[in-house]
Amino acid sequence: MKIVFDLDEVVFDWINDFLQYVDKYWDQLELEDERVDPAIRKATSADADSWEFFSKWGLNRRLFEKTYNKYCDDRQFASCPPTSPDIAADIGWLSECGVEIVYCTSRPLKTILDTRASLDSNGIHWDKIYHCGAYLSKMNSVLRLTKEKPNLEYIDGISQKKDVFLIEKPDIVLDDKLEYILEAYEAGVPESIVVAMKYNEEWREKNSVRGLGRKSAKTGFSFTNSNKWRSVFYEILKVKNKMTKAKV
Helix, strand or coil, X not given: CEEEECCECCCECHHHHHHHHHHHCHHHHCCXXXXXXXXXXXXXXXXXXXCCHHHHHCCCHHHHHHHHHHHHHCCHHHCCCECCCCXXXXXXXXHHCCCEEEEEECCCHHXXXXXXXXXXXXXXCCCEEEEECCCCCCCCEEEEEECCCCCCEEEECCCCHHHHHHXXXXXXXXXXXXXXXXXXXXXXXCEEEECCCHHHHHHHHHCEHHHCCCCECCCCEEECCCCCHHHHHHHHHHHHHHHHHHHC
């Protein structure tokens, strides 16, 4: 079995880490001069009610990309904390059960070594890491790290998560962004797990039994009850068990 994990808000607590970075370097970033609402300095991931959560405080796309680029250049992804201290043991157990662990992210290509450093420093198992260039890097390429190969691999001509899904052909994909979940479905991934966040709540309600946003009414999709790792891991186990029984 092979599982492709998204990183941010699934494995790593990125939104909180980014917001804490904004608070810490508020003066150096000169965001008040750009009329960004200082309330962002006290915000947490619980306030992220849309994908572009930063815009509610007046941090427009241009300012976000400028701030995010500095966050990346300051090597913040190398120290971004996991969403739970249990992740290393749980993913390690999946690996021991024979599951191939792949991470696929829209983080900039230049941060892939920081991603590896953070996974390694937290003892989180990985077999492959993909950084896709179509999003924040705006490049038509993908970077890949493979455990048994010492060198970075550039894969030109592809740049999106759906391209990685077509290459890897995973059994399960986990993500919090609906765009990527639907790409997995279109790429023929048998099971996709939507990690529950405020910004995908409406879609979950529309596509769930009795509109409660808990049990999917669509074949090939399932939802976590929350974005807490315990809920995420529980859903992985349910889907894994269902797929294992189906193969017997």
